[in-house]
Amino acid sequence: MSSDNDGGGTTTLELALAWGFVGIPLLWGVYGTLVNALKLFQ
């Protein structure tokens, strides 16, 4: 069996929601760490 999993049953909205669900907190954490890291160069 072979299928193209980039379409069909899963919608783009579902993909966006799933990635946003984990991506937004991760980006928030990365941003905070980056701001903290900049103190090294001040």
Place this chain on the structure above:
Amino acid sequence: MALSFLDKKHSIAPPGYSRWLIPPAALCVHLCIGQAYAFSVFNLPMTKLLGITQSTPDDWKLTDLGWIFSLGIFFLGVSAALLGRWVEEGGPRQAMFTAALCWSGGFVLSAIGVYIHNLWVIYFGYGILGGFGLGIGYISPVSTLIKWFPDRPGMATGMAIMGFGGGAMIASPLSVWLMSVFSTPTHIGVAKTFVVLGLIYAFFMLVGSAIVRVPAPGWKPEGYVPPKQAGKLITVNDVYVYQALKTPQFWLIWWVLCLNVTAGIGVLGQASAMSQEMFPGRVTAVAAGGFVGLLSLFNMAGRFFWASTSDLIGRKNTYFVFFVLGFVLYALVPYFGGHGNLPLFILCFLIIISMYGGGFSTVPAYLKDMFGTRYVGAIHGWLITAWSAAGVFGPVLVNYIRQYQIDSGVPKAQAYNVTMYIMAGLLVIGFIANFLIRAVDDRHHMALETVDEAVGVA
């Protein structure tokens, strides 16, 4: 049965299910359990639970609190090793669900421990129950990702294990903020913070458990042609988990991981003090905090970058890069420190720490190449014991050698030089272990009927 939806057979993906939903499902778990690296933010507040503004004689000591994290990491290794086969055969949904209950339950129990001021409850809650959540959660998505991404297994596991590195970046500021919100003149806010974190983590991990699917039998990505014959170091056969433990390849990879992690973990724990002592007057405590933050970012990014790179250049070559480049960089650190070259000192450690993270994320695909996909999660579980061992070796090496140097009259700025050379030496041993890795002998491979019997379908 009420919980039958957790079974592997009930989590088989329907046609058209996108494999790109699996990495976020895995990240739901790894971002949560990555909190373990941020547990230290609770250490100081937990020494003042009774005194509130300062510690009283009845308050807990830092040395007693240190055992909470150590127990958690110890039981991570124990549970990953002992429950790896159960995780593999029961499927990722059941494992993620169990991990969610253990991890969030550990926080709730710890909240009770704080509330009644009983440290043993926290040892059991976060240390043992939470440790089981850590171990089960860590290995739960590994083999599923490899099965969904047979064309890019390194990249897939790299994405999930990157989440473990990123989890602390979320947990640390979130915990500090929650404690400030719940803090009152009579309470420091730790118990309520634990409860809220437990609820948040339960929600995230259960969402991951709901999203995750295993591919249908025979599924393969569009355009992907599985190799019919084994490559030089990529098998098309499977090795049973307990048979894998009898192969020299498993133990060589164990040492490869252990030595790579040992070299990185000692530095990670001492980065703040090391940068200040090697550059006195130039690196302040605040700047050192920034250095630690930068290391965390490269630790996380390295997990994705190096694991993805391993799909292109091979796992063995990726570890060769770690050991050769790591050796050169560790050997250069004392030189740059001695010459006051701060930018190159920082650059060395950023690359070193990226390879530390890369070591974690590349190893599942290395195991898959050597032992096949069927039991890769369970075998990975046993390999995690190398991490537990390195967690002891690394910090002990750095701390004791530094202290010995200072006691021998070596200036603080040079007290880390010997440590760096020893780390470089460890990487030479890792290089040799990696060099000795060959394809697994045919006698260790599972016969087809054995495969069916092992998974209970015979």
